[in-house]
Amino acid sequence: MTHDVTHHIPEPMLADYAAGRLGHAFSVATAAHVSLCDECRARLAAHEAAGGAVLETLPPEPVSDELMARVMARLDDPAAAPPEPPRPSGIYPGPVMAALGGRPPRWRSMGAGIRQAMLHAGPDGSLRLLYIPPGRAVPDHGHKGRELTLVLQGAFHDETGRFGVGDVEYADESLEHTPVADEGAPCICLAATDAPLRFRGLIPRALQPIFRI
Amino acid sequence: MSETGEALSEQTRLLIAVRDRRDRQAFAALFAHYAPRLKAMLRRGGMADAQAEEVVQEAMLAVWRKAAQFDPARASASAWIYRIARNRQIDMFRREGRPVPDELAEEPAHDPDAADALALDQETRRLRDALGALPPAQREMVERAYLGELSHGEIAAVTGLPLGTIKSRIRLALTRLRHELKDLRRP
Ligand SMILES: [Zn+2]
Ligand SMILES: [Zn+2]
Numbered sequence A: 001m002t003h004d005v006t007h008h009i010p011e012p013m014l015a016d017y018a019a020g021r022l023g024h025a026f027s028v029a030t031a032a033h034v035s036l037c038d039e040c041r042a043r044l045a046a047h048e049a050a051g052g053a054v055l056e057t058l059p060p061e062p063v064s065d066e067l068m069a070r071v072m073a074r075l076d077d078p079a080a081a082p083p084e085p086p087r088p089s090g091i092y093p094g095p096v097m098a099a100l101g102g103r104p105p106r107w108r109s110m111g112a113g114i115r116q117a118m119l120h121a122g123p124d125g126s127l128r129l130l131y132i133p134p135g136r137a138v139p140d141h142g143h144k145g146r147e148l149t150l151v152l153q154g155a156f157h158d159e160t161g162r163f164g165v166g167d168v169e170y171a172d173e174s175l176e177h178t179p180v181a182d183e184g185a186p187c188i189c190l191a192a193t194d195a196p197l198r199f200r201g202l203i204p205r206a207l208q209p210i211f212r213i
Numbered sequence B: 001m002s003e004t005g006e007a008l009s010e011q012t013r014l015l016i017a018v019r020d021r022r023d024r025q026a027f028a029a030l031f032a033h034y035a036p037r038l039k040a041m042l043r044r045g046g047m048a049d050a051q052a053e054e055v056v057q058e059a060m061l062a063v064w065r066k067a068a069q070f071d072p073a074r075a076s077a078s079a080w081i082y083r084i085a086r087n088r089q090i091d092m093f094r095r096e097g098r099p100v101p102d103e104l105a106e107e108p109a110h111d112p113d114a115a116d117a118l119a120l121d122q123e124t125r126r127l128r129d130a131l132g133a134l135p136p137a138q139r140e141m142v143e144r145a146y147l148g149e150l151s152h153g154e155i156a157a158v159t160g161l162p163l164g165t166i167k168s169r170i171r172l173a174l175t176r177l178r179h180e181l182k183d184l185r186r187p
Helices: A011-018 A024-034 A038-057 A067-075 A094-099 A200-212 B003-007 B011-019 B025-046 B049-069 B077-093 B112-134 B134-144 B152-159 B162-184
Strands: A115-122 A124-131 A140-141 A147-151 A156-158 A161-163 A168-171 A187-193 A195-200
Touching: A011 A024, A011 A038, A011 B025, A024 A038, A024 A115, A024 A124, A024 A187, A024 B011, A024 B077, A038 B077, A038 B112, A038 B134, A067 B025, A067 B049, A094 A115, A161 B025, A168 B025, B003 B011, B011 B025, B011 B049, B025 B049, B025 B077, B049 B077, B112 B134
Parallel strands: none
Antiparallel strands: A115 A124, A124 A187, A140 A195, A147 A168, A147 A187, A156 A161
């Protein structure tokens, strides 16, 4: 399905995804956005074209003699086929379904009707789903690193604009914002961060270690 | 083969032969061309010799198995193999595997529009020429970005990548691909 997307993946992040340089959390968000956005699919293909051009012009490095024979011998070995990537389901694109392990999200309440489901937490960043009831605000916060938020259902708005299904908001150290869910359907977002958020209120900060945000 | 077919790059024609006829000779020729280049790419990205060969092996096997998905109107052989190799590399070395975008609903046409494939092929050649025409220092930086030696953010901090010519080539490719995708969406 294609959506009326107006906010896209920043160029360096898309290029790093193409080159395999992007950490897991941001890669999931990027692949999920591309699943919903024709423009970024084309931009990604353009970066892969550039990667292919570089590959084509590299001075070849000889491979060992038996490598080709080994590969030719395995061409029809069905056991060696890699598994197919998960299919999209409901509001969740395939890459999000993969991060969910094919199961529905396990929501945990964060208070004020806001819920969260952690999908990944590692040294390269964390990935979670956020559920924000209509009209509700995510507490005022700044960022120590980068944050990429993809809307999967409903919409939110903040100081910088409005974000609907398929849109991504990119934030870094320079942005302090208070995202508020639009009226209507609850807003469900996928959020990748490479450093903990900085909440301005005292209580949310105390909750950070518990909720790993 | 038709006149337009002959104008496609050799690699693209080989990959089409693998896709349509499961042609082992064509695959062996693709292997001879790409395996040493993939190995060079992985080595430049910091991989040890044996590890790099393991990824080359898995990537080339994936090229054989996924050939049915190759659409020369949407990717050149080199771009498609570049993507396949990145996917396999990350699948092998990251616990979580590579998140990949959902495929477009449409299967690639088995008799794709030859004109579209040819246009993309020419675009790819022009992109490669543009890369070759860059001053050596700039070219080095572009290579390092796509070989995975440096992140694009790190490179932009030094040179302001993407650089002029490359940028305009990518933009052209983008325009073309965007039209392509629109056509695919048409019911
Ligand atoms: Zn986009
Ligand atoms: Zn934020």
